[in-house]
Amino acid sequence: MFLLNQHPDYRKPLDPIDAETLGPKAVDEVERYLTYRDNHTVTPLHALPAIAAELGVGAIHLKDESFRLGLGSFKALGGSYAVIRLVLEEASHQFGRPVDIAELHTSEVRAIAAGMTVACATDGNHGRSVAHGAQLVGARAAIFVHSGVSNERVAAIARFGAQMVRVEGTYDDSVAEAARVAAENGWTVVSDTSWPGYERIPGLVMQGYTAMVREALRQLPEPPTHVFVQAGVGGVAAAVAGHLALVLGERRPTFVVVDPARAACLFETARAGHPVKIEHGEPTVMAMLECYEPSPIAWRVLSRAADAFMTVDEGDAVAMMNRLARPAGNDPAIVAGESGGVGLAGLIRSAADPKIRAALHLDEASRVFVINTEGATDPDRYAELVGIPPDAVLANSACRTEGVHA
Structure with a gap:
């Protein structure tokens, strides 16, 4: 499913509270805090030229949060x-x-x-x-x-x-x-989710995520034209979309929020135009995204800063794990957990659909940014879905490439 943002607040400036939470001064403070973390290092940014050529886009860059602070996920920042x-x-x-x-x-x-x-x-x-x-x-x-x-x-x-x-x-x-x-x-x-009367602490969690966005902008050869980010309650999607809107202004990229089809609370919220709690159904393999009600502050940001909302299926997520583990061409081998590659899965589904491709203006000049939000946070489950343990994928990656790709 795919939906362009039709909210009345679309493209309006962020709420002043959200602008303060996600803006450059806030990121300065997050980065200052990170200097006191013993194991803090910048996470890698990988180019994926083989997938980009297959999809007919100019470039794809993936920020690999599986190395973040030794915890295996971007959540370590929040x-x-x-x-x-x-x-x-x-x-x-x-x-x-x-x-x-x-x-x-x-x-x-x-x-x-x-x-x-x-x-x-x-x-x-x-x-x-x-x-x-x-x-x-x-x-x-x-x-x-x-x-x-x-x-x-x-x-x-x-x-x-x-x-x-x-x-x-x-x-x-x-x-x-x-x-x-x-x-x-x-x-x-x-x-990491908010509710009426409880916003400041989830705002701090989202603020922590903005350090990842600033890192990526420093690493990228040019700002992206398109960004696909997966969503549970919406915190990381809002942090990325909000920060990009604040620092890039009119040059901000087309931003697409990607939900699991079985837990599409943000997609249904966008369709309704207000926060929607959806019914719990069959569990999704995308375990870190299995949320049935969005964070109100995340929706407040995304209603203004997201351009489109879409869903991917169970098979898309598992296929993405396998594809990143067994790359083609010169692409690096990457360990992505069940939810890690969902943004990239959204890009692949979008590029294959002529109507979505046209709606998003995806073409050979597009520079796409995605995030591997988690590594193998459950190694046994990863090995079950991919057929090889995560350590073997990392060993393969070390043989194929060294350092950061950009």
């Missing part, structure tokens, strides 16, 4: 950043003066962090980031996971010392339960 910000804000409140990140590991700040518990719901990656952030600052974390989250992903979060809470039902059920229990216990919810 949850942990928000946790650090919240601890420093609490310390500032208690000390009666501004407390900078340079003081994060002092005994006084860690004593404050030790009295804090952060909580969130997750499909896997956001919870890992929040738990990691809590471990970094010495806070406690309670992470709520729904019944569809694999044991492997639960274990990956628990290794950061988080208390794990299983919730029957969907991701949205786990969001509600995390909020309820946190309110009862006086914990701080660090969610």
